Each structure stands twice: as C-alpha cells, then as structure tokens.
Amino acid sequence: xxxxxxxxxxxxxxxxxxxxxxxxxxxxxxxxxxxxxxxxxxxxxxxxxxxxxxxxxxxxxxxxxxxxxxxxxxxxxxxxxxxxxxxxxxxxxxxxxxxxxxxxxxxxxxxxxxxxxxxxxxxxxxxxxxxxxxxxxxxxxxxxxxxxxxxxxxxxxxxxxxxxxxxxxxxxxxxxxxxxxxxxxxxxxxxxxxxxxxxxxxxxxxxxxxxxxxxxxxxxxxxxxxxxxxxxxxxxxxxxxxxxxxxxxxxxxxxxxxxxxxxxxxxxxxxxxxxxxxxxxxxxxxxxxxxxxxxxxxxxxxxxxxxxxxxxxxxxxxxxxxxxxxxxxxxxxxxxxxxxxxxxxxxxxxxxxxxxxxxxxxxxxxxxxxxxxxxxxxxxxxxxxxxxxxxxxxxxxxxxxxxxxxxxxxxxxxxxxxxxxxxxxxxxxxxxxxxxxxxxxxxxxxxxxxxxxxxxxxxxxxxxxxxxxxxxxxxxxxxxxxxxxxxxxxxxxxxxx
Numbered sequence: 068x069x070x071x072x073x074x075x076x077x078x079x080x081x082x083x084x085x086x087x088x089x090x091x092x093x094x095x096x097x098x099x100x101x102x103x104x105x106x107x108x109x110x111x112x113x114x115x116x117x118x119x120x121x122x123x124x125x126x127x128x129x130x131x132x133x134x135x136x137x138x139x140x141x142x143x144x145x146x147x148x149x150x151x152x153x154x155x156x157x158x159x160x161x162x163x164x165x166x167x168x169x170x171x172x173x174x175x176x177x178x179x180x181x182x183x184x185x186x187x188x189x190x191x192x193x194x195x196x197x198x199x200x201x202x203x204x205x206x207x208x209x210x211x212x213x214x215x216x217x218x219x220x221x222x223x224x225x226x227x228x229x230x231x232x233x234x235x236x237x238x239x240x241x242x243x244x245x246x247x248x249x250x251x252x253x254x255x256x257x258x259x260x261x262x263x264x265x266x267x268x269x270x271x272x273x274x275x276x277x278x279x280x281x282x283x284x285x286x287x288x289x290x291x292x293x294x295x296x297x298x299x300x301x302x303x304x305x306x307x308x309x310x311x312x313x314x315x316x317x318x319x320x321x322x323x324x325x326x327x328x329x330x331x332x333x334x335x336x337x338x339x340x341x342x343x344x345x346x347x348x349x350x351x352x353x354x355x356x357x358x359x360x361x362x363x364x365x366x367x368x369x370x371x372x373x374x375x376x377x378x379x380x381x382x383x384x385x386x387x388x389x390x391x392x393x394x395x396x397x398x399x400x401x402x403x404x405x406x407x408x409x410x411x412x413x414x415x416x417x418x419x420x421x422x423x424x425x426x427x428x429x430x431x432x433x434x435x436x437x438x439x440x441x442x443x444x445x446x447x448x449x450x451x452x453x454x455x456x457x458x459x460x461x462x463x464x465x466x467x468x469x470x471x472x473x474x475x476x477x478x479x480x481x482x483x484x485x486x487x488x489x490x491x492x493x494x495x496x497x498x499x500x501x502x503x504x505x506x507x508x509x510x511x512x513x514x515x516x517x518x519x520x521x522x523x524x525x526x527x528x529x530x531x532x533x534x535x536x537x538x539x540x541x542x543x544x545x546x547x548x549x550x551x552x553x554x555x556x557x558x559x560x561x562x563x564x
Contacts, residue, residue, distance in 0.1 A: 070101075092157070094428055104269055135181070157244045200544055205233030209284065209538060214241055224516065224530045239275065282306075286309040317449055319469070331504075356461070365437050369414060411440075432453070512530060
C-alpha cells in the first residue's frame with residue numbers, strides 16, 4: 068500500500084508515526100496510508116512559508132498572475148488524471164469530478180486578474196499639497212482546512228487567490244481523499260510557484276489545532292460541518308486571527324403551483340442525488356405549496372429515483388457512486404431509520420443496495436420521504452446523503468417562514484413562473500445564496516460564496532471580491548510635500564480642510 072506524502076518547501080516529505088487508511092469507497096478497500104502531521108511537521112511548513120514570504124510579497128502581481136495562467140493550463144491538461152483520483156477516493160462519478168475541477172479552474176481564472184483586483188484607490192489634493200491612496204497588502208502566512216466532498220474545487224476557492232494577493236499558504240486537506248489535492252498542488256509548483264509559498268500537510272485535529280495556535284498564521288479559511296466551523300472561528304478569533312468558516316446547510320427548494328414541474332423534477336434529481344447528496348449546496352428539502360403540487364412531484368420523482376444508475380464512480384455513464392466511507396453510509400441509513408420511526412412516509416427506500424462486483428462498497432440508493440414535518444430530525448439536521456424530504460405547506464409565506472426559521476441559511480431556490488413571487492422570495496428569504504429556477508445557485512468565481520446564520524462564521528464570504536478582501540489588509544497613506552518657500556505655524560487643533 069502506497070504512502071501519501073506531505074508537500075513542504077517544494078519537497079515530498081514522509082514521516083513515521085500516526086497514520087490512517089485512505090479507502091476506495093467503490094470497493095471498500097484501503098488503498099493508501101496517510102501519515103498525520105505532527106506539530107513539528109506543521110512548524111516546518113510554517114518556517115518554509117516564513118522564509119518565502121518576503122520575496123513573494125514583493126513579486127509584482129503581474130508575475131504572480133503568470134504563474135496562475137500556467138497553472139490553469141496544467142489543470143486543464145491533467146483533467147482526466149485528476150478526475151480519476153477524485154473518483155477513486157471520494158466515489159463521485161468521473162463526470163461529476165470533472166465538473167468539480169472545472170468550477171475550481173474558474174477561481175484560478177479569477178486569480179489571473181491579480182493586477183486588476185489588487186489596484187488601490189488614489190485621490191489627489193485631498194488637502195493643500197496632500198495626496199491620499201489606499202493599498203491592498205498581503206496578510207503573510209494563511210491556512211486552509213478543506214472538506215472531503217470537493218477535494219479539488221474547495222481548495223481552489225482558497226489558495227490561488229490568497230497566493231496572487233502575495234500571501235504564503237498552508238493547506239490541510241481532508242484525510243479521506245487527499246491524492247487529487249496533492250497532485251494539484253504539485254502542478255502549481257510545476258507552473259513556477261517558488262518553494263515555500265504553498266505547502267500541503269495532511270492531518271487531523273492535531274494539525275488543525277497547530278495551525279490555530281501558531282502565531283505566524285494570520286488567517287484561516289475552513290469549509291466543513293457547523294460544529295467544527297464554530298470551533299475554528301472561536302479559537303482562531305480568540306487568538307486575533309482573521310477567520311472565514313463555512314459550516315453546514317439544509318437547503319430548501321420551494322415549488323409553486325405554477326412551476327414548470329418537469330424541469331423542476333429534473334433539477335431536483337441532480338440537486339438532491341448528484342454526488343450522492345454529499346454537497347453543501349445539495350437540495351434536501353422540497354417544499355411544495357399545495358397538496359396537488361406535492362402529489363404530482365412525488366409521482367414524477369419515484370420512477371426517476373428508482374431508475375438511478377448507481378455503481379463504481381470510476382465507471383462511465385453513472386448517476387451516482389458510493390458514499391465516501393462506510394461510516395457515512397451507516398449514518399445516512401440511520402437517518403432513514405429515524406425518519407420512518409418519526410412517522411414520515413418512506414416512498415423510495417435505498418437502503419441495502421448491493422452493486423454487482425462491488426459488494427463491499429459503501430453504496431446507498433436514492434431515498435425519498437413524503438409528509439415530513441419540521442419537528443422531525445430528518446428535517447432539522449443535515450443528512451449529507453441521497454435523501455430528499457417533501458414538506459407540504461399551504462402558501463408561499465408559510466414556505467418562506469419555514470426556511471427563515473431554520474438554523475441554517477446556506478442556499479435555497481424557488482421554482483415558479485411568477486415574477487412577483489420570485490422577487491418577494493429573493494427579497495425576504497434569510498439565506499445567503501438564492502436561485503430562481505436554478506437548483507444549485509453556486510455563485511460564479513467573480514462573485515462570492517457564503518451562507519447566512521449558522522452556515523457561515525465570519526464577515527467575509529469565500530472567493531471572488533470577498534476573497535480579495537479576506538486575504539489582504541488595506542493600508543491608507545496620506546502624503547504631503549510642502550512647498551519649499553512656505554512655512555506654516557504649528558497647529559494644535561485636529562486637522563481638517
């Protein structure tokens with residue numbers, strides 16, 4: 068079994084000590100050993116970044132952008148290889164893996180605009196012979212802690228932008244599927260990034276705490292569950308760090324009586340069951356306005372859910388692969404058990420699915436619940452699996468109140484032909500990302516990604532304009548060159564125009 072190394076100061080580094088297995092979820096077999104970084108290993112990455120930072124921060128933004136242009140080209144050239152690694156360790160289909168990578172590349176493209184996005188602001192003659200300007204300067208060493216469900220895309224939300232802003236970056240990816248993340252970082256070095264500017268360290272809570280506690284690390288970006296997001300935010304800000312911590316979600320789709328139901332069903336199938344539901348933007352609740360809508364929706368969903376093509380993610384032409392681990396599969400199955408016990412109607416039961424030739428894989432079929440109520444655990448909590456819950460309400464206002472009352476506020480959408488209803492929904496819904504007839508309203512790279520309420524801890528969203536603000540700090544400079552012939556008396560009042 069091969070060992071997956073760390074990447075520190077441009078070199079692949081292995082260490083003895085604690086390690087975990089990395090599994091192929093389609094077979095259920097361990098395929099790699101992953102050493103877990105000690106505090107000493109984390110410190111090596113910090114020291115390498117500290118040494119690289121002075122030269123990198125003074126590298127012109129245009130030269131930093133040139134590295135990103137080459138990086139983008141290498142990512143595109145290696146798409147098949149990266150997608151294969153994602154599928155082998157995560158379980159998602161090859162097509163889904165390729166789509167993830169493409170969305171990540173969009174953020175590299177945005178980072179290529181470094182000379183533009185880092186331009187400051189200038190005002191001449193704000194006072195007699197006085198000019199003022201602002202400058203956007205890097206923070207120093209920053210770190211990212213990323214989840215298993217997007218091993219390529221979510222890291223690419225973070226470090227391309229952080230790096231072109233002049234920072235050095237330490238990435239701790241998920242220990243469940245690290246190979247594609249490591250390969251992508253190696254491609255960045257191949258693109259010409261200097262040693263030490265980017266390091267990858269594998270680990271668990273020991274590594275996370277080491278990054279939180281290190282005074283050299285000035286900012287932390289995190290995507291994962293809400294309890295961990297809250298922990299990282301509390302511990303990081305307590306130490307004076309800048310933190311953006313994206314947490315959990317319970318995303319609702321509202322279906323109005325005038326919705327194009329066939330298109331809505333197609334959208335919901337992909338949004339609820341794509342990537343086995345292991346997406347923070349997955350739709351897990353369909354809120355139907357009226358029993359007629361709910362009955363029609365369920366009738367159309369059932370045959371499509373039963374017809375889902377499920378198998379090893381590395382096979383072509385599939386709709387779903389396995390869940391990432393056996394524990395994840397069992398946890399989702401437990402939610403299904405709980406929903407049945409609570410009185411919800413299990414219309415489609417995906418438990419007990421066996422895939423021929425992959426009987427030990429971590430598979431679960433698509434599940435559909437009807438008559439779900441807000442008191443049920445399957446409604447309240449993020450399931451993170453292929454389970455869609457149908458909730459019935461009598462009006463748009465009732466649907467919106469349901470969403471606004473939930474603790475999470477990551478993403479939501481409405482299916483309707485009524486512009487007035489859509490506008491009311493967009494204006495009044497207390498959710499950070501909203502779609503109108505769009506089931507997964509993930510912003511493009513030149514906007515920013517982030518939820519509200521307990522889906523985000525911190526003031527700034529991920530990537531896009533907010534990402535630039537997060538990875539830089541503004542310095543305001545006021546400059547005066549008095550005329551040689553003039554002499555002014557001292558002023559003791561607060562200066563004004």
